[in-house]
Amino acid sequence: MNKQHLLSNQNIFIFSLLLSLLGAYIDFKYQHSSHDIWLVIMFIFSGIAIAPGYYQFKNNAEHSMKFIRPLLHWSGALFAVIIIFAYQRSGRLYHEEGDLVVLLMLALTTYLEGIQTGWRSIFIGLFLGFIAVCVAYFDSYIGLLSSIAVIAIAYSYYRQADL
Numbered sequence: 001m002n003k004q005h006l007l008s009n010q011n012i013f014i015f016s017l018l019l020s021l022l023g024a025y026i027d028f029k030y031q032h033s034s035h036d037i038w039l040v041i042m043f044i045f046s047g048i049a050i051a052p053g054y055y056q057f058k059n060n061a062e063h064s065m066k067f068i069r070p071l072l073h074w075s076g077a078l079f080a081v082i083i084i085f086a087y088q089r090s091g092r093l094y095h096e097e098g099d100l101v102v103l104l105m106l107a108l109t110t111y112l113e114g115i116q117t118g119w120r121s122i123f124i125g126l127f128l129g130f131i132a133v134c135v136a137y138f139d140s141y142i143g144l145l146s147s148i149a150v151i152a153i154a155y156s157y158y159r160q161a162d163l
Contacts, residue, residue: 010160012048013120016110017149019044020124024131024145027099035088035095038102042081045106046074049113070113077109103132123152 023041053067081102088098111125127148134141 009118009120010156012052013124013156014153015048016045016120016124017127017152020128020131021142021145021149023103024135025142027131027135028142031096035099036085038099038106039081039085042078042102042106042109045110046078049074069116073113074109077105081105100132100136103128103135107132120156127152 019041023037026037049070050067053070057067084093084098084101084105087093088095093101107125107128109125110121110128114121114123114125127145130148131141131145134145
């Protein structure tokens with residue numbers, strides 16, 4: 001298996017976009033019983049953000065900053081999310097509010113990662129922020145989000161062929 005190709009920016013972008021759509025769909029379909037979906041997605045996003053740097057670090061120790069920087073960035077975000085869920089479990093936040101705060105934390109963390117890694121992560125961060133707005137204010141949003149995702153994937157392929 002070619003890990004280098006599997007962990008390419010294009011594949012990570014598509015996986016992150018589809019995972020975001022899946023989270024939005026689960027949040028839409030099971031509004032009152034999907035309390036921990038964004039926590040699970042936060043852990044998955046952390047793993048896929050750290051994996052390329054870890055793979056490069058494992059093969060060549062000179063690339064340690066490509067592993068340490070995302071590890072510290074995402075561990076800080078996970079720590080903040082664990083605090084949010086502690087507030088939620090103690091009754092200080094309702095489940096729906098806690099989920100939206102975690103979703104916004106995920107959006108901000110992904111966006112800030114994009115400042116270092118490129119436009120794909122910035123787009124995912126903005127897309128997650130838009131999902132948070134849609135979940136909070138709209139009743140039907142899956143079609144719109146799916147359309148945006150398809151356009152973004154098509155643009156990403158077009159942009160990749162351009163480079």
